[in-house]
Amino acid sequence: MSDKKLTLKKRLHIIKHHFRGKKMAPAFNAFHTFLFTPDETTHSGSHVRAADDLKRTMNTVIMALVPVLLFSMFNAGYQHYSAVNGFPENFSVIEHFLTWDNFWIGIIKVLPLVAVSYIVGLTVEFIFAVIKGHEVEEGYLVTGMLVPLIVPIDTPLWMLAVAVVFGVVIGKEVFGGTGMNILNPALTIRAFLFFAYPTWMSGDKVWVYEAVERAGGPDAISGETILGYLAQNKAAEMSYSVSDMFWGFIPGSVGETPTFLILLGGLFLIFSKIASWRIMLSAVIGSLVMGLIFNGVVDAGWIGETSKFYGLMSFDFWKHLIVGGLAFGIVYMATDPVTGAQTNRGKWFYGFFIGFISVLIRVFNPAYPEGVFLAILLMNVFAPTIDHYVVRGNVNRRMKRLKNATILPEDSEGKEKELQVETA
Amino acid sequence: MSKDIRIKKGLNINLVGAAEQSTSKAVLSNVYAINLDDFHGITPKMLVKQGAEVKAGEPLFFNKNRENMLFVSPVSGELVEINRGARRRILSLKILADKEQSQLAHTPLQVETASKEELKAYMLKGGVWPFIKQRPYDIVANPDATPKAIFVSAYASAPLAANYEYVLQGKEAELQAAITALGKFTPGKVHVSVGAQSNSPLSGVNGVELHKVSGPHPSGLVGTQINKIDPINKGETVWTVTPQDLVIIGELLLTGKFNAERVIALAGSCVKAPKYYTTKIGAEISTFLYSSGVTNENFRVINGDVLTGRKSRPDGHLGFYNNTVSVIPEGDDYDLFGWNKPIFNKISATRALTFSWMQPNKKYDLDTNTNGEHRAFVVTGMYEKVFPMDIYPLQLLKACMVQDLDEMEQLGLYEVAPEDFSLTEFVCVSKQPHQQIIREGLDLLHKEIG
Numbered sequence: 001m002s003d004k005k006l007t008l009k010k011r012l013h014i015i016k017h018h019f020r021g022k023k024m025a026p027a028f029n030a031f032h033t034f035l036f037t038p039d040e041t042t043h044s045g046s047h048v049r050a051a052d053d054l055k056r057t058m059n060t061v062i063m064a065l066v067p068v069l070l071f072s073m074f075n076a077g078y079q080h081y082s083a084v085n086g087f088p089e090n091f092s093v094i095e096h097f098l099t100w101d102n103f104w105i106g107i108i109k110v111l112p113l114v115a116v117s118y119i120v121g122l123t124v125e126f127i128f129a130v131i132k133g134h135e136v137e138e139g140y141l142v143t144g145m146l147v148p149l150i151v152p153i154d155t156p157l158w159m160l161a162v163a164v165v166f167g168v169v170i171g172k173e174v175f176g177g178t179g180m181n182i183l184n185p186a187l188t189i190r191a192f193l194f195f196a197y198p199t200w201m202s203g204d205k206v207w208v209y210e211a212v213e214r215a216g217g218p219d220a221i222s223g224e225t226i227l228g229y230l231a232q233n234k235a236a237e238m239s240y241s242v243s244d245m246f247w248g249f250i251p252g253s254v255g256e257t258p259t260f261l262i263l264l265g266g267l268f269l270i271f272s273k274i275a276s277w278r279i280m281l282s283a284v285i286g287s288l289v290m291g292l293i294f295n296g297v298v299d300a301g302w303i304g305e306t307s308k309f310y311g312l313m314s315f316d317f318w319k320h321l322i323v324g325g326l327a328f329g330i331v332y333m334a335t336d337p338v339t340g341a342q343t344n345r346g347k348w349f350y351g352f353f354i355g356f357i358s359v360l361i362r363v364f365n366p367a368y369p370e371g372v373f374l375a376i377l378l379m380n381v382f383a384p385t386i387d388h389y390v391v392r393g394n395v396n397r398r399m400k401r402l403k404n405a406t407i408l409p410e411d412s413e414g415k416e417k418e419l420q421v422e423t424a
Numbered sequence: 425m426s427k428d429i430r431i432k433k434g435l436n437i438n439l440v441g442a443a444e445q446s447t448s449k450a451v452l453s454n455v456y457a458i459n460l461d462d463f464h465g466i467t468p469k470m471l472v473k474q475g476a477e478v479k480a481g482e483p484l485f486f487n488k489n490r491e492n493m494l495f496v497s498p499v500s501g502e503l504v505e506i507n508r509g510a511r512r513r514i515l516s517l518k519i520l521a522d523k524e525q526s527q528l529a530h531t532p533l534q535v536e537t538a539s540k541e542e543l544k545a546y547m548l549k550g551g552v553w554p555f556i557k558q559r560p561y562d563i564v565a566n567p568d569a570t571p572k573a574i575f576v577s578a579y580a581s582a583p584l585a586a587n588y589e590y591v592l593q594g595k596e597a598e599l600q601a602a603i604t605a606l607g608k609f610t611p612g613k614v615h616v617s618v619g620a621q622s623n624s625p626l627s628g629v630n631g632v633e634l635h636k637v638s639g640p641h642p643s644g645l646v647g648t649q650i651n652k653i654d655p656i657n658k659g660e661t662v663w664t665v666t667p668q669d670l671v672i673i674g675e676l677l678l679t680g681k682f683n684a685e686r687v688i689a690l691a692g693s694c695v696k697a698p699k700y701y702t703t704k705i706g707a708e709i710s711t712f713l714y715s716s717g718v719t720n721e722n723f724r725v726i727n728g729d730v731l732t733g734r735k736s737r738p739d740g741h742l743g744f745y746n747n748t749v750s751v752i753p754e755g756d757d758y759d760l761f762g763w764n765k766p767i768f769n770k771i772s773a774t775r776a777l778t779f780s781w782m783q784p785n786k787k788y789d790l791d792t793n794t795n796g797e798h799r800a801f802v803v804t805g806m807y808e809k810v811f812p813m814d815i816y817p818l819q820l821l822k823a824c825m826v827q828d829l830d831e832m833e834q835l836g837l838y839e840v841a842p843e844d845f846s847l848t849e850f851v852c853v854s855k856q857p858h859q860q861i862i863r864e865g866l867d868l869l870h871k872e873i874g
Contacts, residue, residue: 038797045858405657
């Protein structure tokens with residue numbers, strides 16, 4: 001057969017053998033396995049295997065994120081033009097939201113964030129894979145998509161690049177790569193940005209494209225988030241309706257706003273059995289409980305309107321779910337199987353406290369009225385402890401069973417024989 | 425009082441090529457082989473030299489650590505080959521069968537009146553002791569231990585496995601003899617499990633506690649049943665025997681002869697006419713494989729079922745414990761965008777663009793492709809859905825991997841055998857070798873503690 005007749009499949013197969021055992025093999029294999037599921041067959045144990053692999057699992061999460069990404073591209077433009085020209089009256093989704101002008105802002109602002117996140121993150125992954133001689137793992141495919149969606153739109157690209165390098169190296173690779181990390185890498189990146197460049201990550205200017213550049217000038221625009229208004233007890237100045245919050249036509253981190261699409265994504269992940277419904281449900285319950293407690297405190301009159309916590313405490317408890325990053329965090333970040341609780345019972349506690357602490361931090365954090373990423377990182381740290389106690393429960397059950405059991409002695413004759421052998 | 429076992433967690437793997445219920449006599453094999461891999465943890469010491477003539481039922485070797493445990497020849501003939509590996513470890517023995525078979529006959533034993541010691545000596549001498557396996561450690565039973573109970577699963581839920589109801593037909597007498605004998609070894613019960621709608625010959629046997637089992641695989645695995653009926657505690661031993669081995673034990677007790685004959689299922693999508701064959705332990709697989717015919721050039725022969733069997737070849741030999749030979753296509757081919765395209769022709773425990781959940785009764789033609797690369801453990805909660813025991817599978821696997829003996833013990837390693845992890849291995853998205861991890865864990869625990 002001449003070379004020309006070789007199919008792509010066969011050529012790649014030949015190249016794969018050429019790379020075998022060489023330093024660059026993981027890099028080639030990463031591209032190869034992206035195109036083709038390998039020709040690997042089972043060697044031990046079960047001779048047949050289920051259809052799913054880690055790539056498919058990660059890909060499912062990415063599919064659940066795509067609608068959110070598309071929405072966020074339109075919203076980037078919509079928030080910008082609304083801040084400049086004022087919010088349109090008689091808002092219509094087709095006329096005012098799904099326009100080319102809006103989408104163009106998304107292309108020039110959101111897509112570069114996605115590109116930088118993927119290029120920088122995957123480069124680090126490839127370098128580590130080649131140095132350490134393991135295959136390039138799929139974890140970053142999801143992380144790379146999450147990162148641009150949880151940062152403010154005007155985040156400088158160099159800043160994002162630095163944070164991604166930090167997050168992938170310190171958050172993941174030093175522990176041994178995907179599956180070994182303790183903290184969610186995407187949130188590690190977000191936390192790095194927040195603590196390293198706080199002025200770029202909070203305030204009322206960073207959430208809308210160009211707001212920072214125009215600040216102080218005659219054409220200055222504001223892009224205060226709902227939580228920002230509430231934290232300053234300025235709820236009256238806010239013009240967003242509940243439906244705006246639910247559909248996501250509000251300022252915020254790039255992809256955190258469309259609660260509806262996040263809900264759909266969450267349902268898709270639950271239906272496809274990729275993400276844990278236990279974590280999602282219990283986190284929702286946790287946040288509602290905390291919200292109700294705060295509402296109760298206000299109703300009881302313990303907190304007056306002059307208190308600086310009044311705005312957020314009096315915010316209807318269920319609305320916490322449709323503003324800020326809570327929904328996004330619950331669906332896409334808390335459910336990370338590696339950093340979350342790993343036992344089914346543990347997942348209930350883990351999720352509950354994420355919701356509970358998120359709202360708690362939201363209300364009491366004076367500098368930055370959002371606590372979801374901190375709550376999830378905190379619970380990432382506690383997840384192994386939760387699992388430990390759940391597993392101990394199982395162990396104790398086994399110990400109890402053992403206590404009640406009568407252990408039969410070995411056959412006396414055999415025992416004697418063994419003793420004889422030992423003494424001899 | 426019988427306790428019925430209903431399992432909800434699990435997964436039925438329906439494959440194409442189940443054996444049709446008709447039995448042919450397989451062509452007589454010229455060469456029979458005993459594969460030492462079948463006896464995990466046994467160090468053999470030869471009793472006969474290469475070139476020696478043996479009768480069927482005559483001992484070939486014994487267990488070095490327990491000299492009275494004999495392993496016998498399935499046929500009469502000449503020991504033509506002792507195949508050794510590294511450090512002269514014996515890998516397999518080959519016997520060229522005589523045209524005229526001769527049989528070593530012991531005096532039959534009166535099972536009803538025989539004492540436990542008599543039975544033990546008789547079974548060890550007769551070569552049927554290795555059919556009894558023990559937990560913990562999933563090895564050939566220690567004859568000196570007193571098992572707290574003995575378990576027999578006569579319900580095969582594994583994919584393409586031989587139907588016990590069918591292969592045990594007419595073996596009531598042998599089964600009864602073996603059960604009566606085994607009952608004398610334990611102060612506890614002999615638990616026998618049959619399918620819920622089953623009409624198994626074992627349901628009529630006396631001296632057992634009968635359990636009706638229903639639910640998806642792994643409901644038929646004896647480990648699942650032990651866990652539901654009477655779980656093993658540290659320091660306890662239980663014995664397990666498969667029904668087809670009970671038949672051989674029973675026949676030895678009744679007639680004094682070791683009869684290696686067994687009805688096996690030849691199944692799998694690569695077999696033209698999947699059906700049952702009467703053959704003997706150690707027979708060459710090709711003696712029945714090519715009578716049924718194969719549909720494909722590139723196939724894998726598996727000694728056992730597709731989840732727990734051992735890889736073999738057409739010129740390989742039927743294993744000591746197997747009553748199923750599966751033949752499925754090799755999956756050594758690439759699949760373009762196999763990781764993201766919708767999948768209709770493979771089984772999956774998720775719904776991530778995989779559609780096997782829509783047709784739970786469809787029969788699939790699975791090959792041996794891993795469908796992805798080996799990764800660290802990532803996804804959680806998947807194993808629990810197919811693992812019905814009161815054990816945390818992921819945590820136990822990790823304890824075995826880091827060789828934490830205390831954790832292994834506390835998390836229940838004494839209760840499991842590698843086969844109990846065959847389904848978690850099947851659904852694992854990280855393609856981790858669960859059964860191997862558990863096997864190595866058991867060996868380590870046995871070495872350090874047992």
